[in-house]
Amino acid sequence: MSLRLLDSATREQRAFTPLRAGAVSMYVCGATVQGLPHIGHVRSGLNYDVLRRWLARSGYDVTLVRNVTDIDDKILRKAQAAGRPWWEWAATHERAFTAAYDALGCLPPSVEPRATGHITQMVELVERLIERGHAYAAGGDVYFAVRTLPDYGALSGQRVDDVHQGEGEGGAKRDALDFTLWKAAKPGEPSWPTPWGNGRPGWHLECSAMATAYLGPEFDIHGGGLDLVFPHHENERAQSHAAGDGFARFWLHNAWVTMGGEKMSKSLGNTLAIENLLERVRPAELRYYLVGPHYRSAIEYSDAALDEAVAAYRRIESFVHRVRERHGLPEVAAELPGAFTAALDDDLGTPLALGTVHTLVREGNTALDAGDVTGALRAASAVRATTEVLGLDPLAAGGVAEESGDAARQALGTLVETMLERRRAARAERDFATADRLRDELLAAGIAVEDGADGSTWTLKDN
Numbered sequence: 001m002s003l004r005l006l007d008s009a010t011r012e013q014r015a016f017t018p019l020r021a022g023a024v025s026m027y028v029c030g031a032t033v034q035g036l037p038h039i040g041h042v043r044s045g046l047n048y049d050v051l052r053r054w055l056a057r058s059g060y061d062v063t064l065v066r067n068v069t070d071i072d073d074k075i076l077r078k079a080q081a082a083g084r085p086w087w088e089w090a091a092t093h094e095r096a097f098t099a100a101y102d103a104l105g106c107l108p109p110s111v112e113p114r115a116t117g118h119i120t121q122m123v124e125l126v127e128r129l130i131e132r133g134h135a136y137a138a139g140g141d142v143y144f145a146v147r148t149l150p151d152y153g154a155l156s157g158q159r160v161d162d163v164h165q166g167e168g169e170g171g172a173k174r175d176a177l178d179f180t181l182w183k184a185a186k187p188g189e190p191s192w193p194t195p196w197g198n199g200r201p202g203w204h205l206e207c208s209a210m211a212t213a214y215l216g217p218e219f220d221i222h223g224g225g226l227d228l229v230f231p232h233h234e235n236e237r238a239q240s241h242a243a244g245d246g247f248a249r250f251w252l253h254n255a256w257v258t259m260g261g262e263k264m265s266k267s268l269g270n271t272l273a274i275e276n277l278l279e280r281v282r283p284a285e286l287r288y289y290l291v292g293p294h295y296r297s298a299i300e301y302s303d304a305a306l307d308e309a310v311a312a313y314r315r316i317e318s319f320v321h322r323v324r325e326r327h328g329l330p331e332v333a334a335e336l337p338g339a340f341t342a343a344l345d346d347d348l349g350t351p352l353a354l355g356t357v358h359t360l361v362r363e364g365n366t367a368l369d370a371g372d373v374t375g376a377l378r379a380a381s382a383v384r385a386t387t388e389v390l391g392l393d394p395l396a397a398g399g400v401a402e403e404s405g406d407a408a409r410q411a412l413g414t415l416v417e418t419m420l421e422r423r424r425a426a427r428a429e430r431d432f433a434t435a436d437r438l439r440d441e442l443l444a445a446g447i448a449v450e451d452g453a454d455g456s457t458w459t460l461k462d463n
Helices: 039-057 073-082 086-103 119-131 203-215 226-242 283-291 303-327 338-345 350-369 373-389 406-428 432-444
Strands: 004-007 012-015 023-028 061-066 135-138 141-144 179-184 199-201 218-225 247-254 257-259 447-452 455-460
Touching: 004 247, 023 039, 023 203, 039 061, 039 086, 039 218, 039 247, 039 257, 039 283, 039 373, 061 203, 073 086, 119 135, 119 141, 119 179, 119 203, 119 226, 141 226, 179 203, 179 226, 199 203, 203 218, 203 226, 203 247, 218 226, 226 247, 283 303, 303 350, 303 373, 338 350, 338 373, 350 373, 406 432, 406 447, 406 455, 432 447
Parallel strands: 023 061, 023 218, 218 247
Antiparallel strands: 004 012, 135 141, 141 179, 179 199, 447 455
C-alpha cells in the first residue's frame, strides 16, 4: 500500500505505515452533544468514514474509536437554560447525532465511549502526571504545567509565550499558560470523588484517557476538525506525552463547512440541521456533497453547490440503474481503477477519485447506447466498486442510496428506459419532433430528462 497522509504535526505528507502489520488504530474526536447536529458537525465523521473504508478496502483490520463528550461546560449551561437534567439533555442529543451518522452512511465505530464512563481512567492519568511533575493540584482543581513540556506548541505551531488557553486568568494557576485537567465541584453540577476532592474532568483530559484505554499508549491516527488543533489536540498531545505515552503517530484535520466565509456554528446562527436538509435532498446526495471536496478544503455552503452535487450523484445513480434494468444486477468489481486508487492514496484525494467515477459513467453510457453489454456491465461494476469505498454505492443493501420503493422504481425504470430508447432512435434518425414529444410526455408524467455528455439521464421531478 502506498497511502500517504498529510500529518498536521510534521506539516508534511508522509507514507503511512501502521504500528502493527495488518491493523490500523484510529481515534476520532466525536460529538460534544450540546445540541442538534448540523453539516459542519458530521463532515468530520464522514471524512474519517471514507478513510476507514479505504483502509479496510486496502486489506487492513481497522479499529475506530469515536468518542462522545457527554459532560462539558456547554452541555451544563444549555441543559440548565432549558430546565432539563444534564444527563437527559446529553442523551437526547447523542441519539440525534447517532441518527445523523446512520442516515448518512457512516459505518458504526468499533467502540463509541462516553466521557462519563471513563472517570477512573482520567483520574489515573492525572495521578501519573502529578507523579511525573507535570501537573499540580490547587484548591480542588488540577492543572497541567505547560512549561514542563519543552515541545509544547509543536502541533499547532505556536510559541509557548503566545499561547492563550481561553480559560481566563482566575483560579489557583501558577502560570496563565497552564490548562485545567480536573475541575473542582460546583453547586448543582455533577461530580465524582477523587484524591483532590469531588469534581469533574476537563475536556482535553477526556480524549487522552479514552484513546489510550482502547488503543493503547501509542496508536496510528488521531483525527478531528481543524478547529480542534488548538487548544484541544495540542493539550491532548501534551498531557499524553508528559505521561510517557507515544500517543498518535499521525494527526489529521478536516476543514470546516462555512457560510459567508465563517465557520458554521450555533453561536453565529448559521447552521443547517441534518434533519432539515434531509427533507430537501436524499442522504446519499448530502453525503456526496460533503465527501466530494478534499477533506482539508473548506466547503462554502450554498444551495447552488448542493444542487450541483445532487445532479452529479444522480448521474452516477441513473447509469447504474440503467444497466441493472437492462442487463441485470452488476457485481461489485474486485479490482479498482488505477486512477481511483492513486487518488485516494494521495492523502485521500476524493475530488480526483470522483472524477474517475464520472469517467466510468461516461464510458458506460456510451457502451449502453452502442449496445455494448460487456462494456456497460464492466463500467457499472467498476462504478459500484469505487462508490462503495466512498459509501455511495447506489445499489448497496441498506446503504444511503437504497430506496424503500426499489421494486417500484425498477418497474418505472423499465418503462422509462423503453421510452428513452425510442427517443434515442428518433434523434439518431433526426426525427426531432418525435424525440421532443417523447420528452414532453415524460415531463408531463413527472420525469425530467437531461441530455449530456454522459448520455440521456432521467430523474423524478421534485414536487
